[in-house]
Amino acid sequence: MKITLDNITIKNGDFILKADGEFERGVHLITGKIGSGKTSLAMAVAGFLKVSGGRIEKSGTGSEIYSMQNPEHHVTAEKVRKEITSWGLNPEFIADRYGFEEMMDKDPVLLSRGELKKLELACIAERNPDLLLLDEPFSSLDCVEKKKLISNLCNRKDKITIIFTHEQAVLPKADYIWETEEGHLICHGKTPEAILRWKNCPQYITEALRRGIIPDNITVDDVMEALCRMQG
Numbered sequence: 001m002k003i004t005l006d007n008i009t010i011k012n013g014d015f016i017l018k019a020d021g022e023f024e025r026g027v028h029l030i031t032g033k034i035g036s037g038k039t040s041l042a043m044a045v046a047g048f049l050k051v052s053g054g055r056i057e058k059s060g061t062g063s064e065i066y067s068m069q070n071p072e073h074h075v076t077a078e079k080v081r082k083e084i085t086s087w088g089l090n091p092e093f094i095a096d097r098y099g100f101e102e103m104m105d106k107d108p109v110l111l112s113r114g115e116l117k118k119l120e121l122a123c124i125a126e127r128n129p130d131l132l133l134l135d136e137p138f139s140s141l142d143c144v145e146k147k148k149l150i151s152n153l154c155n156r157k158d159k160i161t162i163i164f165t166h167e168q169a170v171l172p173k174a175d176y177i178w179e180t181e182e183g184h185l186i187c188h189g190k191t192p193e194a195i196l197r198w199k200n201c202p203q204y205i206t207e208a209l210r211r212g213i214i215p216d217n218i219t220v221d222d223v224m225e226a227l228c229r230m231q232g
């Protein structure tokens with residue numbers, strides 16, 4: 001299973017992003033400043049934005065889901081129950097498993113953004129596609145829900161997950177780190193070595209590296225563990 005970006009050029013208005021590289025099985029974190037092209041790239045990989053140069057090849061991915069930044073863009077039904085059905089899932093099962101019993105007869109667009117994101121992510125977790133593109137999945141979630149999402153992603157090691165985000169506080173364990181910068185997608189490679197090349201990393205990583213601590217991965221817990229190892 002593999003996604004290949006073969007020297008692609010993406011144009012979104014006046015904005016241009018060039019990308020070249022391969023996404024293998026595992027969790028890929030694509031970080032970058034606001035407006036650096038994360039959503040444009042996600043849309044291109046999902047096939048929602050035509051590339052104006054190069055090509056995108058997908059091999060071995062039988063199923064894929066593109067989770068858009070704004071959860072309301074996914075809504076297709078007037079009741080939560082029907083919305084879950086539209087994902088090809090059993091509403092009662094999802095309600096029971098994820099605690100949506102109280103909202104089953106509500107209009108999805110009247111849910112809070114966080115509730116709606118939680119609903120969408122629950123449906124995605126159940127569908128468990130071969131290729132999962134998550135554009136800013138952490139936005140509108142509280143810390144508890146962010147951690148649940150991260151824990152779900154750990155079970156996708158045999159699939160491809162690409163997370164496009166500027167989240168700097170609660171991050172998942174990543175197998176690969178990428179960055180969008182100055183119109184280019186840059187691959188920093190596999191963790192932990194990639195951490196040393198990661199420019200737009202969170203403050204806690206910068207601080208750890210400054211103290212000579214190299215974590216095994218990118219979460220706060222990884223940094224704490226590396227600190228304990230160093231002190232012990």
Ligand SMILES: Nc1ncnc2c1ncn2[C@@H]1O[C@H](COP(=O)(O)OP(=O)(O)OP(=O)(O)O)[C@@H](O)[C@H]1O
Pocket residue numbers: 012013014015032033034035036037038039040041166
């Ligand atoms: N529909 C559009 N028409 C014209 N320009 C666009 C369009 N969508 C995006 N852009 C431009 O493309 C650039 C990249 O935007 P994009 O949304 O891909 O960045 P991003 O890194 O995802 O930003 P954010 O972190 O805010 O979501 C921006 O300069 C933006 O103004």
